[in-house]
Amino acid sequence: MTIELQASIPHGRIEEKWVTHLDHIRLVGPRNRPKYTIIVVGTGLAGAAAAASMGAMGYKIECFCFQDSPRRAHSIAAQGGINAAKDYRNEGDSVFRLFYDTQKGGDYRSREANVYRLAELSMGIIDQAVAQGVPFAREYGGLLANRSFGGVLVERTFYCRGETGQQLLLGANSALAREIHDGRVRMHTRTELLDIVVVHGRARGIVVRNLVTGEISSFAGDAVVLATGGYSNVYYLSTNAKGCNVTATWRAHKKGAGFANPCFCQIHPTCIPAAGEHQAKLTLMSESLRNDGRIWVPRTKRDTRRAAEIPQDQRYYYLEERYPRFGNLVPRDVASRNAKDVCDEGFGVGPSGLGVYLDFRDAIGDRGADVIESRYGNLFEMYERITGENPRQTPMLIYPAPHYTMGGLWVDYNLMTSLPGLFAIGEANFSDHGANRLGASSLMQCLADGYFIIPLTIGDYISRHPNGEIGTEHPEFKEAEQTLRERTARLLSIHGTRSVESFHRDLGKLMTDHCGISRNEAGLQEALKNIPEIREAFWNDLAINGGSAELNQSLEHAGRVADFLEFAELMCIDALTREESCGCHFRQEYQTRDGEALRNDEEFAHVAVWEYTGEGRTPVLYKEPLHFEALPPARRDYKK
């Protein structure tokens, strides 16, 4: 098997590509659409928007999520906001500027044409959401309000208090609810995708497990869309919801879809540190806190005094000293790396030594308690609820945590993976954020993919194939079902001594240490040696109680961890192969004299796409070269 990387980027100037493409792609007429079944897995912003839009066009949609309601997809947790190049503030914002910021923020490791299209579609998303009744923040005059986000020079972020993801998802879900009511979308909740079925080289369906009854069954369709989110939970502790997983995209990869840039994972600098071994997940504190909070550690190593007892001249404001121009507002990757460095050197604070202070004392002094309260009151409350400490009096403790995965299934301009008939949208694909994502850009991408791109591009694929003709009685389906029943039985028959959780923790720690904020060859080699050992222990010593024909949460978790244990290896191989530093991917061997990331455009201006070649075999690397026509790459330098 080989992978064909036809990115299918339309010809013409970058501003014309999408429009010209739409003029020429094949359409499916309204009378024919109900003859086609499209399977959509995932009901986050990407999946809900796609299922609702395609349902409304008349396609027959089978839609899946593992939660008990489509509204609970992980997108619900997004806080800060969503970008759009509306330029309501008259600041000179434009499609080009949003394109430029995204491309530069991603450290020039994404495909120009896709990024430009994203910027172009950004405005329509806001219009769409408002029409659905999303209650964005308004100014006194009744017009939409904006805020700045993630260190860009314009205010282009739209928001609903601290719950933008929730409101956008409720909007997309209301559209989905309407389609479900009208019968064009059939919704399957508490149902987990376990495999993709390929017939004659095309994705023709999926195998799922009903999480309540344990029943394994299949669905056939004319195309399959994965909107299953990101894989930050490979680190065990991340800001993602507990259920987020790599299962869908990993199984797709094993069935022939290329996996792109798996090592690109964004580590968010401002999260509440782990309190101890029992920690189940990490909570993100909004990035906006860095607008007023000052980050510091004591100048003396392993200083055990309380923050208040440390005099001003013994405080090391390391970001302000190292990056005088950007100070505490350096991009996420830079902030995270510096926090790790000072903690590794022994300056870290808090019970574990893995923490730095985010201090509002000076902001309260300068601007007054009221102003700071009005900006961050709800975040302070949340922090207090979790830690029991009042950040108005003692500085917050923060530490970086895995947050978002830029890597994902490789897709062409139409968002189709290298497996014909299989599409990937939202965080599940690799397409728009390169090696680092800017704040408030994921919600934008999920909705652009779901509302505006996939409903049109999927028609181009569908119209080239006759509908139906293969159903779930086809032997490929039966075989896939059988394999999964055996796998489930195998997981339940190990009768070992250790819980799923304990293996997931071990893997997470290993990945955090060796494939996290900074990486080096020795560490990655070490991880590649250890992952198979954990995997081996997992398959020999796992203990799961309960059966397969019932709700069994340990069994669900075990299936996901089994996949993480395979996937983690690919991440490390990718990180090892990319011998440069770019965005989130900091290889210690490749840095400038003053410790900044050293990109290598000559050898690594490509998307690394991996092909699965079988268990125990080394995956094969394919490269999609990146061409920079509209925007020549520049060095990201936050020191000057």
Next chain:
Amino acid sequence: MKLTLQVWRQRNADDAGRMARYRIDGVRPDMSFLEMMDLLNEQLNQRGEDPVAFDSDCREGVCGTCSMVINGRPHGPSRGTATCQLYMRHFSDGARITIEPWRAKAFPVIRDLVVDRSAFDRIMQAGGYVTVHSGPKPDPNALPVEPEVAELALDAATCIGCGACVAACPNGAAMLYTAAKVSHLGLLPQGQPERYQRVQSMVAQMETEGFGACRNYAECEAACPKKISISFISRMNRDFLRATLAEPVNPRGTMDSQ
């Protein structure tokens, strides 16, 4: 900390269920309630017993998945806090804690603490939307919305759909949930064309699902992790009344049979 837990165990929907007692050691005050449950499950697993099934996902108080009645109160003792954001420092060493699932006719138990809340989704499907297709729309600033109206709509829309309101209500009513949904869209200009039809369809669905009647106990507001106000219920009642009094309209006009 050492605790004694009384936990509802029920194998499946057909099982009668019972309370089981567990002693748990090694709980720390900085653990979240769900991390304490994780620890219990770890210990049960070690002993070869089935872990307690419970729902949770984001663990940040926003997805609305977690759902436990703790010492008789949905989401436990802290106001405006979902189970996942409740911390063990609110309990004392040696405490005895009872943990039960949401109890309501319309939320049948699936297993242990996991219940079926799909009735909520069906209420939404009955009318909780504005009918718009995906595609070009007018610029939103062409239609200003007073910030207080947008904020009030957001106060309603902030509902996380957890179902604590139903679990808290002696009658198992879903009025606060439905009212929040109805009010969110009913307040905004975009929601006006379908406003009266929406309230009728959603209330009708609510009744079909077997939720009880509202008797103004206000327990729902007290249990709501998002502190949604019961004033939305009066707002919904007003809309519902107006919808009932109005002449029935056929949204397709009179040309339907042409």
